[in-house]
Amino acid sequence: MIKKLLALFQHEEEKTETHNPNLAAAALLVEIMNADHDLSAEESGSIKAILYDTLFITAEVADELLATAKQEVHEATDLFQFTEVINTSYSYDEKVALIESLWKVAYSDQHLDKYEEHMVRRIADLLHVSHSDFMQSKNRIKAACE
Numbered sequence: 603m604i605k606k607l608l609a610l611f612q613h614e615e616e617k618t619e620t621h622n623p624n625l626a627a628a629a630l631l632v633e634i635m636n637a638d639h640d641l642s643a644e645e646s647g648s649i650k651a652i653l654y655d656t657l658f659i660t661a662e663v664a665d666e667l668l669a670t671a672k673q674e675v676h677e678a679t680d681l682f683q684f685t686e687v688i689n690t691s692y693s694y695d696e697k698v699a700l701i702e703s704l705w706k707v708a709y710s711d712q713h714l715d716k717y718e719e720h721m722v723r724r725i726a727d728l729l730h731v732s733h734s735d736f737m738q739s740k741n742r743i744k745a746a747c748e
Contacts, residue, residue: 624657626687627700628671629678630725634707636675638715648710652703685728697729698739705743712747 631652635645646668653664678684688697704725708718726736 623687623691624653624667625671625674626684626691627703628653628667629674629684630681630688630700631703631707632668632671632675633681633684633725634704634718634721637708637717637721639717640711640715642711644710644712645707648707652706656699656703681725681728685725688729692729694731697731698735701726701729701731701736702739702743705740709743709747714744 628649631649635641635649649668650661650664653659653667654661657664657667659667674684688700692700701722704722708714708722722740723736
């Protein structure tokens with residue numbers, strides 16, 4: 603029994619170590635898409651566009667990254683494994699830009715669900731983004747979507 607628990611913890615540590623910042627960011631975007639339990643084509647398309655535009659990768663690589671991120675989110679037990687990677691890899695400005703991207707996904711279906719807003723708030727807190735920057739990024743994206 604103890605060997606099984608140790609093996610499980612080692613497997614979890616290996617998974618955390620294999621996350622790269624791009625995959626972690628994509629996983630957080632997927633978390634927002636899944637937050638309202640209403641998966642729309644607009645949200646998925648928005649994530650692909652964000653990955654394509656911000657990471658300067660091909661559409662095929664963006665599709666592959668999105669598929670991998672969906673699988674990682676499905677297997678994840680919490681947000682920490684993703685936010686930890688972002689916290690160690692991103693500057694503060696990059697974190698704010700990521701929060702903006704999360705808002706873009708949340709607003710991509712022209713409706714902000716309370717669960718999406720709550721998830722963005724949780725992620726912003728875990729990334730140590732100030733409330734002021736959290737609200738400013740929300741307002742910028744909201745104004746752009748209207």
